Amino acid sequence: MAEDRIIKIDINQEMKSAYIDYSMSVIVSRALPDVRDGFKPVHRRILFGMNELGNTSDKPYKKAARIVGEVLGKYHPHGDSSVYFALVRLAQNWSMRYTLVDGQGNFGSVDGDSPAAMRYTEARMSRLAEEMLRDIDKDTVDFQLNFDDTLQEPTVLPTRIPNLLINGASGIAVGMATNMPPHNMTEVLRACQAYVDARGEIDVEGLMEHVKAPDFPTGATIYGYAGIKEAFETGRGRIVIRGKAEIESGTTHDKIVISEIPYMVNKAELIRAIADLVNEKRLDGVSNVNDESDRSGMRIVVDVKREANANIVLNKLYKMTALQSSFSVNNIALVNGRPKLMNLKDLIGNFVDHRRDVVLRRTRFELKKAEERAHILQGLIIASDHIDEVIAIIRSSSSPQQAIDRLRERFELSEVQARAIVEMRLRQLTGLEQEKLRAEYEEIEKLIARLKEILENEDRLLQVIRYEFQEIIDKYGDERKTDIVYASEELNPEDFYADDEMIITISHMGYIKRTPLSEFRAQTRGGVGSKGSETREEDFVEHIYPASMHATILFFTAKGRCFWKKVYEIPEGAKNTKGRAIQNFLNIDSDDRVNAFIRIKNLTGDVDFINSHYLLFCTKRGLIKKTLLEAYSRPRQNGVNAIALREGDGVIQVRLTNGNNEVIIANRNGRAIRFHESKVRVMGRVAAGVRGMTLDGDDDEVVGMICIKHPEQETVLVVSEQGYGKRSAIDDYRVTNRGGKGIKTIQVTEKTGKLVGIKNVTEDNDLMIINKSGITIRMKVADLNVIGRATQGVRLINLEKRNDEIASVCKVVSESEEDRIGGVEESADEAPNTPTDNA
Numbered sequence: 001m002a003e004d005r006i007i008k009i010d011i012n013q014e015m016k017s018a019y020i021d022y023s024m025s026v027i028v029s030r031a032l033p034d035v036r037d038g039f040k041p042v043h044r045r046i047l048f049g050m051n052e053l054g055n056t057s058d059k060p061y062k063k064a065a066r067i068v069g070e071v072l073g074k075y076h077p078h079g080d081s082s083v084y085f086a087l088v089r090l091a092q093n094w095s096m097r098y099t100l101v102d103g104q105g106n107f108g109s110v111d112g113d114s115p116a117a118m119r120y121t122e123a124r125m126s127r128l129a130e131e132m133l134r135d136i137d138k139d140t141v142d143f144q145l146n147f148d149d150t151l152q153e154p155t156v157l158p159t160r161i162p163n164l165l166i167n168g169a170s171g172i173a174v175g176m177a178t179n180m181p182p183h184n185m186t187e188v189l190r191a192c193q194a195y196v197d198a199r200g201e202i203d204v205e206g207l208m209e210h211v212k213a214p215d216f217p218t219g220a221t222i223y224g225y226a227g228i229k230e231a232f233e234t235g236r237g238r239i240v241i242r243g244k245a246e247i248e249s250g251t252t253h254d255k256i257v258i259s260e261i262p263y264m265v266n267k268a269e270l271i272r273a274i275a276d277l278v279n280e281k282r283l284d285g286v287s288n289v290n291d292e293s294d295r296s297g298m299r300i301v302v303d304v305k306r307e308a309n310a311n312i313v314l315n316k317l318y319k320m321t322a323l324q325s326s327f328s329v330n331n332i333a334l335v336n337g338r339p340k341l342m343n344l345k346d347l348i349g350n351f352v353d354h355r356r357d358v359v360l361r362r363t364r365f366e367l368k369k370a371e372e373r374a375h376i377l378q379g380l381i382i383a384s385d386h387i388d389e390v391i392a393i394i395r396s397s398s399s400p401q402q403a404i405d406r407l408r409e410r411f412e413l414s415e416v417q418a419r420a421i422v423e424m425r426l427r428q429l430t431g432l433e434q435e436k437l438r439a440e441y442e443e444i445e446k447l448i449a450r451l452k453e454i455l456e457n458e459d460r461l462l463q464v465i466r467y468e469f470q471e472i473i474d475k476y477g478d479e480r481k482t483d484i485v486y487a488s489e490e491l492n493p494e495d496f497y498a499d500d501e502m503i504i505t506i507s508h509m510g511y512i513k514r515t516p517l518s519e520f521r522a523q524t525r526g527g528v529g530s531k532g533s534e535t536r537e538e539d540f541v542e543h544i545y546p547a548s549m550h551a552t553i554l555f556f557t558a559k560g561r562c563f564w565k566k567v568y569e570i571p572e573g574a575k576n577t578k579g580r581a582i583q584n585f586l587n588i589d590s591d592d593r594v595n596a597f598i599r600i601k602n603l604t605g606d607v608d609f610i611n612s613h614y615l616l617f618c619t620k621r622g623l624i625k626k627t628l629l630e631a632y633s634r635p636r637q638n639g640v641n642a643i644a645l646r647e648g649d650g651v652i653q654v655r656l657t658n659g660n661n662e663v664i665i666a667n668r669n670g671r672a673i674r675f676h677e678s679k680v681r682v683m684g685r686v687a688a689g690v691r692g693m694t695l696d697g698d699d700d701e702v703v704g705m706i707c708i709k710h711p712e713q714e715t716v717l718v719v720s721e722q723g724y725g726k727r728s729a730i731d732d733y734r735v736t737n738r739g740g741k742g743i744k745t746i747q748v749t750e751k752t753g754k755l756v757g758i759k760n761v762t763e764d765n766d767l768m769i770i771n772k773s774g775i776t777i778r779m780k781v782a783d784l785n786v787i788g789r790a791t792q793g794v795r796l797i798n799l800e801k802r803n804d805e806i807a808s809v810c811k812v813v814s815e816s817e818e819d820r821i822g823g824v825e826e827s828a829d830e831a832p833n834t835p836t837d838n839a
Contacts, residue, residue, distance in 0.1 A: 008021030038164025379417025513579030721753030
C-alpha cells in the first residue's frame with residue numbers, strides 16, 4: 001500500500017518546474033512594481049490597509065504596530081519587519097521624492113541610522129497618498145481575494161499620480177532587476193498632458209521637452225546628459241550624480257562645504273570614507289572633516305590645508321569618494337503581469353492608459369448610480385404630484401408590500417420606485433421638499449448627460465484625464481531639486497593635478513621619473529650626498545627637461561611607434577632615485593626601445609601651435625619624413641604607427657621643428673649632409689618619408705641627425721669607434737639638396753674606426769662616452785678645440801682593451817646647466833624657436 005502512494009518523478013524536471021514557479025512568484029508578487037501604480041504588493045497593501053483603517057491625513061496618527069498588524073493579518077502574510085521597513089521607507093524624505101506616509105517619531109536618517117521599533121513610531125497617510133486611493137470605491141480597479149479568501153484587496157490602485165516615475169523603484173527578482181530613478185511630478189504630469197494632447201503620437205524626444213531628467217530627493221547635480229538621453233530612449237542608462245559643494249575662502253585656509261549628496265549615499269559613510277583616505281595618505285590637502293548638519297539642512301565641512309588647492313581637492317573627492325556616484329537606470333516593471341523593459345514613452349503611455357481605464361470605469365459607475373437615483377426621483381415626483389391619492393392607497397393597504405403592489409399598478413411604477421414612495425418621510429410632503437426633488441432631478445439629468453458624453457466622446461474623455469492631471473499639478477507640483485549640468489560625464493584627469501613645474505629625467509638605460517621643481521632645486525643647490533640619480537653603475541641621466549604637470553610627452557620608438565603620456569602620469573621620484581623603466585611604463589615590445597622624446601605644453605588645446613610645427617623623423621637607412629604635429633595630437637591608449645618602416649630600417653631620431661630649420665645627417669662612413677628642412681615636403685602620419693641621404697652600401701647606415709637651433713653658439717661634434725672625435729664649425733658644412741652622399745665630416749681610417757655619433761653641442765654640454773665593454777666616461781665639451789671638418793680629430797679616450805670600441809656617445813647637461821634647468825630654462829635638447837615645454 002505504501003508503494004502505491006509513492007509517485008516517481010524526474011528530479012531534473014521537478015527542480016526546473018519548481019524553480020520556474022518560485023521565480024515567477026518573486027517576479028510578479030514581490031520584487032517588481034506594477035507599471036500602473038508603481039507599487040509592489042507590500043506597498044499597495046500598506047496604503048490600502050491604512051485607508052481601510054481610516055488612517056488618513058486628516059485623522060490622528062496611529063501606532064505603526066497597529067498598521068503593520070492590520071496589513072499582516074488581512075493582506076500580507078509575511079514577516080512584520082518586511083512590512084514595517086517598507087512603511088518606514090515610504091515616510092523617508094531622503095528615500096522618496098514624494099513621501100506617501102506621514103511619520104511621527106524616529107524613522108531613521110540619511111546617516112543610515114535604523115528607525116525606532118514599530119511600537120514607538122506612529123504614522124498616517126500623506127495627502128498625496130490619498131490621491132492614489134481616490135475613487136477606489138467606485139469600481140475603478142479589479143479586486144481579488146486575500147490570502148485566506150475572507151477579504152477583498154485591490155490588484156492595483158486607481159492612482160491619480162504617476163507614482164512609478166515620480167518615486168522610482170528598485171528590486172531584485174530572479175534573473176532580472178529593476179532600478180528606476182525618481183522624477184519631478186510637475187514635469188512628468190506635463191509630459192502626460194502632452195501625451196494626451198498628441199493622442200499618443202509623440203516621441204521620446206518630445207516628452208523629454210517636459211521631463212528634463214530624474215529629480216532626486218537629496219538634490220545634488222546630474223553631471224552629463226548622454227546617460228539620461230539613453231535611459232529615456234532605451235530604458236537603460238548610466239546617470240552620473242555629483243554632490244553640491246562650494247568653496248568658502250577663509251583667512252587661514254579654504255573650506256569645501258558640501259550641502260547636498262547623491263541619491264542613496266550614506267552621509268556618515270561618506271564622511272568616514274574621506275577621513276580614511278586622509279589617514280591612508282591617499283588624499284592630500286585635507287586637514288579635517290566635520291559634519292555640521294542640523295535641522296536647517298546638510299552641511300559637511302572639509303578643511304583644506306593652507307598650501308593645497310581647494311579645487312583640486314574637491315575634484316579628488318569627486319573621483320575617490322561617493323560624492324560623485326552613478327545611478328544605473330533599468331526600467332523594468334510589470335505590464336499585464338509580465339516584466340518589460342520600457343522607455344519614457346512606454347512608462348507614460350501605460351500610466352495614461354491606466355488613468356483612461358480608471359476614468360471610464362468610474363464614469364460608468366457614476367452613471368449607473370445617477371440613473372438609479374434619477375429613476376427613484378421620477379417615482380417620488382409622481383407621488384408628490386398625486387400625494388393625496390398616494391396617501392389614501394398606503395393608508396388603505398394592510399401591509400407595506402400590498403401598498404407597493406397597489407402603487408405600482410396605479411401609477412405604473414417599478415418595484416424600486418414604489419418602495420421609495422412607501423418609505424418616504426412625511427417631511428418630504430412639504431412644498432419646499434417637493435421643489436428640492438425637482439431641482440435634484442434636473443441636476444441628475446445634467447450629470448447623466450455629462451457622464452454619457454464622457455463615455456461616448458473620446459475628446460471629452462481625454463479632456464477629463466488632462467484636467468485631473470492639472471489638478472494634481474496645482475495641488476502638489478513643486479520645483480526641481482536636482483540640477484542638470486549638460487556636460488561630459490567623465491572627469492578630466494587634469495582636474496586632479498595642479499599645473500606645477502616638474503623636472504623630467506630620463507636615463508641612458510631607459511628609466512624615467514618626474515621630480516617637483518621645488519625638491520629638485522633644494523637638492524641641487526646645497527643638497528647632501530651625490531648629485532646624480534641612483535642608477536646602475538653603467539647608467540646615467542641622458543635627458544633632463546623642465547615640464548609642467550599638464551604637458552604631454554611624446555615617445556617615439558625604433559620600430560616607428562608613437563606613445564603619449566601626460567607628465568602627471570610619469571612616476572614621481574626624488575632626485576636621487578632611479579625611476580621606472582620606460583619599457584614597462586609604455587608596454588612596448590621587448591626588442592624595441594624609445595629613441596626620441598618630444599614634450600608639448602598644450603597638445604590638444606593650442607591649435608595654432610600644432611598646425612605650425614612639425615615632427616622631423618630620421619631612419620638609419622637615410623630616410624627623412626616631415627609631418628605636421630597636428631597628426632600626432634590625438635592620443636590613443638596603445639599608441640599609433642608614427643612612420644611606415646621598411647624591413648631592416650628603424651627610427652634613430654625625431655625632432656620638433658618650426659619649418660624653418662637646417663638639418664645635418666651623418667653616416668657611419670664619416671660623411672654628412674646639410675640641407676634646409678623646406679626641401680622635405682609635408683607628409684601624412686603613416687608615410688614612409690623621402691631620401692635624406694644616400695648611403696654608401698648595405699653595410700652603411702645613418703648614425704644621427706641634428707637640427708641646428710643656435711648656429712652662432714653651437715658646433716658639430718662627431719665621435720668615431722676607436723675614440724677619436726672633434727668639434728667643427730657649422731659653417732664648415734655647406735648647404736646642399738637632400739638625398740646626396742654628403743661631404744666628409746671626419747677622416748675615417750682603420751685607426752679612427754667608423755663614425756658612431758653626431759651631436760650639436762655648446763660649451764656648456766658634457767659628453768658621456770659608452771664603450772662596448774660597459775665603461776662610461778664623462779668629459780666636458782669645452783675641453784675640445786674647434787678644428788677643421790675633414791680632419792681625423794683627436795683622441796678623446798684611450799681604449800684600454802684591444803678589441804674595445806665606443807658603442808655610443810650622448811650629450812648631457814653639465815652640473816651648472818642642471819642648476820639653470822632648476823630655474824626652468826630651456827634644456828639643451830629643445831627644438832629650435834619653441835617655448836619652454838614645447839620640445
